[in-house]
Structure formats: C-alpha cells, structure tokens
Amino acid sequence: xxxxxxxxxxxxxxxxxxxxxxxxxxxxxxxxxxxxxxxxxxxxxxxxxxxxxxxxxxxxxxxxxxxxxxxxxxxxxxxxxxxxxxxxxxxxxxxxxxxxxxxxxxxxxxxxxxxxxxxxxxxxxxxxxxxxxxxxxxxxxxxxxxxxxxxxxxxxxxxxxxxxxxxxxxxxxxxxxxxxxxxxxxxxxxxxxxxxxxxxxxxxxxxxxxxxxxxxxxxxxxxxxxxxxxxxxxxxxxxxxxxxxxxxxxxxxxxxxxxxxxxxxxxxxxxxxxxxxxxxxxxxxxxxxxxx
Amino acid sequence: xxxxxxxxxxxxxxxxxxxxxxxxxxxxxxxxxxxxxxxxxxxxxxxxxxxxxxxxxxxxxxxxxxxxxxxxxxxxxxxxxxxxxxxxxxxxxxxxxxxxxxxxxxxxxxxxxxxxxxxxxxxxxxxxxxxxxxxxxxxxxxxxxxxxxxxxxxxxxxxxxxxxxxxxxxxxxxxxxxxxxxxxxxxxxxxxxxxxxxxxxxxxxxxxxxxxxxxxxxxxxxxxxxxxxxxxxxxxxxxxxxxxxxxxxxxxxxxxxxxxxxxxxxxxxxxxxxxxxxxxxxxxxx
Numbered sequence: 001x002x003x004x005x006x007x008x009x010x011x012x013x014x015x016x017x018x019x020x021x022x023x024x025x026x027x028x029x030x031x032x033x034x035x036x037x038x039x040x041x042x043x044x045x046x047x048x049x050x051x052x053x054x055x056x057x058x059x060x061x062x063x064x065x066x067x068x069x070x071x072x073x074x075x076x077x078x079x080x081x082x083x084x085x086x087x088x089x090x091x092x093x094x095x096x097x098x099x100x101x102x103x104x105x106x107x108x109x110x111x112x113x114x115x116x117x118x119x120x121x122x123x124x125x126x127x128x129x130x131x132x133x134x135x136x137x138x139x140x141x142x143x144x145x146x147x148x149x150x151x152x153x154x155x156x157x158x159x160x161x162x163x164x165x166x167x168x169x170x171x172x173x174x175x176x177x178x179x180x181x182x183x184x185x186x187x188x189x190x191x192x193x194x195x196x197x198x199x200x201x202x203x204x205x206x207x208x209x210x211x212x213x214x215x216x217x218x219x220x221x222x223x224x225x226x227x228x229x230x231x232x233x234x235x236x237x238x239x240x241x242x243x244x245x246x247x248x249x250x251x252x253x254x255x256x257x258x259x260x261x262x263x264x265x266x267x268x269x270x271x272x273x274x275x276x277x278x279x280x281x282x283x284x285x286x287x288x289x290x291x292x
Numbered sequence: 293x294x295x296x297x298x299x300x301x302x303x304x305x306x307x308x309x310x311x312x313x314x315x316x317x318x319x320x321x322x323x324x325x326x327x328x329x330x331x332x333x334x335x336x337x338x339x340x341x342x343x344x345x346x347x348x349x350x351x352x353x354x355x356x357x358x359x360x361x362x363x364x365x366x367x368x369x370x371x372x373x374x375x376x377x378x379x380x381x382x383x384x385x386x387x388x389x390x391x392x393x394x395x396x397x398x399x400x401x402x403x404x405x406x407x408x409x410x411x412x413x414x415x416x417x418x419x420x421x422x423x424x425x426x427x428x429x430x431x432x433x434x435x436x437x438x439x440x441x442x443x444x445x446x447x448x449x450x451x452x453x454x455x456x457x458x459x460x461x462x463x464x465x466x467x468x469x470x471x472x473x474x475x476x477x478x479x480x481x482x483x484x485x486x487x488x489x490x491x492x493x494x495x496x497x498x499x500x501x502x503x504x505x506x507x508x509x510x511x512x513x514x515x516x517x518x519x520x521x522x523x524x525x526x527x528x529x530x531x532x533x534x535x536x537x538x539x540x541x542x543x544x545x546x547x548x549x550x551x552x553x554x555x556x557x558x559x560x561x562x563x564x565x566x567x568x569x570x571x572x573x574x575x576x577x578x
Contacts, residue, residue: 037469136499
C-alpha cells in the first residue's frame with residue numbers, strides 16, 4: 001500500500017481538483033482530506049457519512065468564580081494572555097497548558113477536555129473516504145490530521161488497498177507536516193506565478209526535511225510561460241521530475257459548480273494531462289515496489 | 293485602523309487585495325502574517341533594514357541540579373519532556389523534544405529543584421523594511437517548524453497604531469488565522485463563486501463571529517462559477533465590498549508580482565473607496 005499526498009505550499013493551486021480526479025482514476029484506494037481547516041474534497045466525492053467520531057484533543061481552563069479570590073497570579077503567569085481582567089478564560093487563546101490550574105492557590109481553576117472537532121468515515125462512488133471537520137476556532141489540526149490518516153491506514157490495511165490518496169492543506173506548518181510524514185510520494189501542485197514559485201520552493205524544502213520523495217505538477221502552465229520555464233529550471237537543478245503541465249481552462253471552476261471530479265466533467269486536454277500524470281505516478285509507485 | 297484580509301480557501305486573492313489596498317491608502321503599515329508562505333514582499337518589494345529572530349522559549353535542564361524527579365514530565369501537557377528515573381550520570385536522564393514545546397513555562401516554574409531554565413529557540417525570522425512609504429513587516433517560519441502562531445504573535449508586536457495597518461492572513465480558519473486577525477477593526481474575506489469558495493467562506497464567517505470582528509466580502513473572479521456566494525451574502529446580510537471579474541490581464545500581473553492599481557486604472561478608485569465602505573459597514577454593524 002502506497003501513500004500519495006497532494007500538496008502545494010500556496011493555496012488554491014488545484015490540489016483538491018487533482019486529488020478528486022485521481023480518486024476517479026486510481027484503482028483500489030482510500031481517500032483522506034487532510035485540509036481539516038477548510039475541507040472541500042467531500043463536495044466533489046459526495047461523501048455519504050457512515051461513521052462519525054468525536055475528536056477530543058487538549059483541554060481548556062475554566063475558573064470557578066465561587067472559589068476564585070482574584071489574586072491575579074494566573075493572569076501574570078499565563079503566557080498566552082488567555083485570562084481576562086474579569087477572571088474569565090478566553091477559550092480561543094487558552095492553549096490548555098494547565099499552568100494556571102496548577103499554580104492557583106485556591107483550587108479555583110479546572111481543566112476541561114475539549115471536543116475540538118469531528119471526523120468521519122464515508123462511502124463514496126470512488127471508495128472509502130476519511131475526512132474531518134475541525135471545530136470553529138479550534139486548535140490541534142495536526143493531531144486531527146494524524147488521527148484521520150491513521151484511520152485511513154487501518155481501512156487500507158484491512159481491505160488490502162493499493163493506495164491512500166491524501167489531499168493536503170496549504171502552508172508548510174503543523175497540519176502539512178502531519179500530512180506528509182511517512183508518505184511514499186508528495187505531488188507538489190504549483191502555478192507559474194512568483195508566489196507559486198516561492199511557495200513551491202518552501203514546500204519542496206519541507207518535503208526534503210522529512211525525507212519524502214517529491215514530484216511537481218505545474219497547473220495553468222500557459223498563463224505565464226516564462227515563469228513555467230523558471231519552474232523547469234528550478235526542478236532540473238534540484239533533480240525533481242515535473243510529472244505534468246496542465247493548461248488553463250475555464251472549465252475547471254465550472255466542474256466545481258457541477259460538483260464532480262474534473263475527469264468526469266470534460267474529456268479535453270486538461271483531462272488528458274491529468275490521466276497522464278496519474279499513469280506516471282502509478283508507474284513510479286510500481287518501480288518503488290520492485291526496488292523495495 | 294487595523295484591517296485584516298483573510299479567506300477560508302487558499303488562492304482566492306488575499307494577497308492581491310491586501311497589497312492593492314496598501315497601495316491605495318496613505319500612512320500604511322503592511323504586515324504579512326502568512327508566515328508559512330509569505331508572498332506580499334514579492335509584490336511590494338520592500339528594502340529590508342531589520343532582521344529579527346522569532347523564537348519560543350524552550351526548557352533546558354541544569355544537570356547539576358536535576359534529580360530526575362519527573363515533575364516536569366508530569367506538568368508538561370504537550371509531551372515535550374521525557375524523564376528516565378535515576379540520577380543524571382547514573383542512568384537517569386531528561387530528554388527534551390523542543391518542536392513539541394508551546395513555551396508555556398510550566399516545567400521551569402514548577403521544577404522543585406529549579407533545575408530548568410528557558411532558552412530561546414529560533415522558529416523563524418521577522419523582517420522589517422520600507423516600500424515606497426509603506427512600512428513593511430513579515431515573518432518567515434523556518435522550514436520544518438510546526439507552530440506558526442507564536443511567530444505571528446511576534447510579527448504583530450510591530451504594529452504601529454498610528455498607521456492604517458493592513459494584515460495579510462494565512463488561509464484557513466484555525467489557530468494561525470485567528471492569531472492573525474484578532475484585534476482587527478475589520479476583516480475582509482476574499483472568496484470566489486464556487487462551492488469550495490462558499491464552503492470555506494461560511495467557515496471563515498463562523499470564525500469571525502466567534503471572535504466578534506466585523507467583516508465584509510470581496511468576490512474575486514465573480515464570473516467563473518455560479519451565484520452561490522451572492523445568495524449567501526444576501527441571505528445573511530453580509531456586504532459585498534467589491535467584485536472583480538476573471539481577467540487574464542490581472543492574472544498575468546499577479547504572476548509577475550505586479551499590483552492591479554497603477555496598471556489597470558479603472559481599479560484605482562475602487563481600492564481607494566474600500567476603506568470608506570468598510571467604515572460605513574462597521575457603523576452598520578453597531
């Protein structure tokens with residue numbers, strides 16, 4: 001079983017569009033949406049939720065007004081400015097470190113467990129799908145990502161799946177790190193803009209840091225051929241293969257409005273390129289298998 | 293006035309809006325709080341004059357004083373510290389995993405032998421400079437670091453309240469975004485008219501309601517999808533401050549790191565009027 005993660009550094013470069021099409025093309029797979037902050041893949045896969053789970057993570061402090069003597073020690077000690085002058089905890093700022101509750105001489109501060117989100121195992125036309133919804137203004141997206149990846153892995157092992165397809169979040173921080181660790185391949189989707197290039201470099205460094213092999217896809221490559229050329233040069237110098245160059249198409253947002261994977265919406269050169277990218281990835285994975 | 297520019301979904305045009313707004317008002321300070329993937333400097337091209345380390349305090353053990361009692365491991369809820377019992381140098385030892393540390397200070401404060409002090413661990417850098425009269429500050433998270441909120445907090449320490457402050461926030465709806473937009477007088481949510489744009493807009497609106505910040509929408513590439521965002525805005529009484537069509541010329545300017553204002557003159561007044569619209573909008577909220 002191979003785990004493939006689709007990431008980008010910069011948001012909005014086409015991760016989810018690509019993942020949904022791979023979900024259609026790949027055989028015998030499980031999908032995971034690790035963009036738990038702003039999950040969208042379920043909109044294209046039409047997830048039918050089979051099982052739901054609470055995601056409990058971390059704690060939040062609560063002050064018992066009856067016991068509190070308003071000495072102010074907790075306010076002074078809290079590094080996250082989470083305790084107001086009125087001795088009420090701001091749950092958004094509270095990191096749950098429990099320092100306040102440990103130092104309070106009056107035993108007035110209790111720590112309460114957070115329910116900070118929900119995660120789901122769903123059925124789709126394309127196979128099992130694990131996704132999540134982090135609560136509004138909640139923390140710990142990295143832990144939630146790890147949790148749903150573990151669930152996907154359990155399903156994949158039990159049902160002897162060939163692939164886990166991971167739709168990753170933007171950025172390079174906590175949820176991204178949790179999404180890419182221990183994957184077999186990271187596909188970086190970029191675009192020929194200065195921002196796209198800048199962010200691609202940072203995410204490539206991040207995959208390197210965690211020893212994840214990486215391939216690049218240039219989306220909307222024809223919007224700025226000069227910048228696409230720069231991406232070529234950069235990838236060449238870093239010995240990274242560009243596995244696809246997808247042309248700009250106004251049909252892509254329309255396929256989103258129809259809420260279907262692009263590959264089912266149109267049979268044009270964009271779809272052709274996506275098919276070619278997937279077949280390259282399949283053979284890369286097969287080579288890996290034989291070399292292991 | 294502090295204005296932040298955010299969006300649930302990435303790539304909808306946050307940086308485009310933020311930099312064009314910055315170029316359209318006077319006495320501006322610009323803060324790029326998307327410390328994982330900062331881009332605004334590619335457009336505003338500031339000359340940096342200052343470079344400061346961003347850090348979090350992490351524990352360091354004084355081997356002379358530590359008796360491996362295990363109290364620090366017990367009080368650390370982030371599993372940053374592992375204590376192997378026994379005296380140090382006699383099989384006992386303390387392992388620290390600094391990338392898990394939130395810098396709460398519990399271990400050093402509660403160590404009965406005062407054997408823990410904190411040292412600053414760099415998690416990123418903050419750069420300050422000027423670009424055509426705009427004061428510019430951004431943070432850059434070091435590669436491999438997980439936690440961006442502490443760095444965002446440190447970028448925001450440089451806010452100059454005498455200026456109009458424009459904050460470019462990261463995408464999403466969780467901790468790094470909240471850290472970036474809190475304290476703002478107004479938040480512009482940039483979105484696009486697709487089911488993705490709408491889904492993530494709704495999450496972002498919920499987030500802003502939780503932290504009580506007034507907001508309005510800018511609908512970018514308004515002609516590429518359907519009217520789902522318009523309908524949502526109308527039904528929920530949210531003002532749409534501006535609508536920008538899909539335009540290859542704008543896409544091309546963006547790809548080269550160029551702003552819209554000054555290049556497409558018809559937008560100059562639109563961006564100039566944005567602040568006024570936000571002011572009216574805030575009054576409407578109250």
